[in-house]
Amino acid sequence: MxxxxxxxxxxxxxxxxxxxxxxxxxxxxxxxxxxxxxxxxxxxxxxxxxxxxxxxxxxxxxxxxxxxxASNIATAFGVSLFRTIVGTISSVLLTAMAAYALKSKTLPGGKFFMMIIFFTMLFGGGTIPFYMLLSNLHLTNTIWVYIIPSLYSAWNLIIFRTFFQQIHPSLEESARIDGYNDLSIFMRVIMPLSRPVIAVIGLFTAVGHWNDWFTGAFFVRKASLRxxxxxxxxxxxxxxxxxxxxxxxxxxxxxxxxxxxxxxxxxxxxxxxxxxxxxxxxxxxxxxxxxxxxxxxxxxxx
CATH class of the missing domain: 1.10.3720.10 (MetI-like)
Structure with missing residues (x-):
């Protein structure tokens, strides 16, 4: 005061x-x-x-x-829990791996790939073409329709890439001198340092999976999978x-x-x-x- x-x-x-x-x-x-x-x-x-x-x-x-x-509330809760846990872990891990590869300045065609990824944020194919794609891939009426289409997010990938670019290159160079390969560096050096971004992306992804009702209503007909x-x-x-x-x-x-x-x-x-x-x-x-x-x-x- x-x-x-x-x-x-x-x-x-x-x-x-x-x-x-x-x-x-x-x-x-x-x-x-x-x-x-x-x-x-x-x-x-x-x-x-x-x-x-x-x-x-x-x-x-x-x-x-x-x-x-509701008679199937326990089953529905199990489906939500499964898709949230499996979908969040797999999406965060795979998106982080892709972002780690794309953050390298020596990656051939890196800027081109980032341009293509950014382009997907601006335009979408629409609900009907998306349904046809899922149907052709035999994903409709399966538990994987909740997980596979949402494995990668362009926005999350850009956030991961931006965070990885801020990690000092000397950490990776030191790990390579100690005999680490790219996968070991990613899992033992990069990921432990990326807890803040993992927490944010993981929370947003989990909330998206938990609250999503649209996929179950339009792409799944089996009551046991909703x-x-x-x-x-x-x-x-x-x-x-x-x-x-x-x-x-x-x-x-x-x-x-x-x-x-x-x-x-x-x-x-x-x-x-x-x-x-x-x-x-x-x-x-x-x-x-x-x-x-x-x-x-x-x-x-x-």
């Missing part, structure tokens, strides 16, 4: 404005989550009457019971139909319908958000110490 009064008038105003802006931004993120929490743990019948903001008016677990009542996000999306669709029915009902008819049900589309939606988000929130603290450093990749050059 004493340091604050030592500042000039302009610096005090600047600091106060910064605090106000940061507080407003924090509230804009926290308050919606509190509202989701309140609606998820409040009975749907009561929540439809309004007045629920940051705390449940009546506590209940019925919304979550409805989410986990991930949890797709299953919950289907449940939300049916719940939204229930909510539309309530909204179209008027006056006493609407309240008669509310008296007959405990779970509504909105309450089920909020419970679903909690179920999907919590696993990622649990993982984040374990990579937080690397995350702050990793997000600054490429912002400084020697």
């Amino acid at each position: 004493n340091d604050f009064y030592k500042l000039s008038a302009g610096e005090r105003i600047f600091r106060v404005v910064n605090i106000i802006i940061i507080t407003f931004l924090c509230l804009s993120v926290i308050l919606p989550f509190l509202n989701i929490f309140a609606l998820a743990f409040n009975p749907g019948k009561d929540a439809e009457r309004g007045g629920i903001y940051f705390l449940p008016r009546m506590w209940t677990m019925e919304n979550f019971k409805k989410v986990f009542e 991930p949890m996000s797709t299953l919950l999306q289907e449940m939300l669709t049916s719940a939204e139909a229930m909510r539309d029915t309530l909204n179209q009902a008027a006056g006493s008819t609407r309240y008669q319908l509310l008296d007959k049900i405990q779970i509504t589309g909105n309450s089920l939606k909020m419970a679903t958000i909690i179920v999907v988000v919590v696993p990622i929130i649990i993982i984040y603290p374990f990579v937080q110490r690397y995350f702050a450093k990793g997000v600054m990749i490429g912002s400084m050059k020697e």
Whole structure:
């Protein structure tokens, strides 16, 4: 506090404005989550009457019971867990290996390959050609449709390449003198030094796999191969139909319908958000110490 009064008038105003802006931004993120929490743990019948903001008016677990009542929820959770773990590890490893090769200034055609990779970020073939490609490769209706098409990401590759270029070449030269080959240098020298970028790319990749419902909805017909996000999306669709029915009902008819049900589309939606988000929130603290450093990749050059 004493340091604050030592500042000039302009610096005090600047600091106060910064605090106000940061507080407003924090509230804009926290308050919606509190509202989701309140609606998820409040009975749907009561929540439809309004007045629920940051705390449940009546506590209940019925919304979550409805989410986990689905007969194939355990199978869907297993599919999501498998694709997230296998897809994240394989994608991070293979993308890092490709980036390590492309960061070499002596690689023949390195600039050409980077131009082609960057070109894929600007243009896409579209959903129908992509489906035809997956079908011809016999990937549709298999567990590998979640993993193989997403093994490489041009954006992640560029981030890895930028980070590897900042590692001093003398480390690799010393390893070569000790008799290490390229693979040994990559696994024993480069990867241990790349924990920040691995944490960032790994977290983003895992979140992408965990939250992806589109692939299971459009490229997989077997119910046993659909991930949890797709299953919950289907449940939300049916719940939204229930909510539309309530909204179209008027006056006493609407309240008669509310008296007959405990779970509504909105309450089920909020419970679903909690179920999907919590696993990622649990993982984040374990990579937080690397995350702050990793997000600054490429912002400084020697």
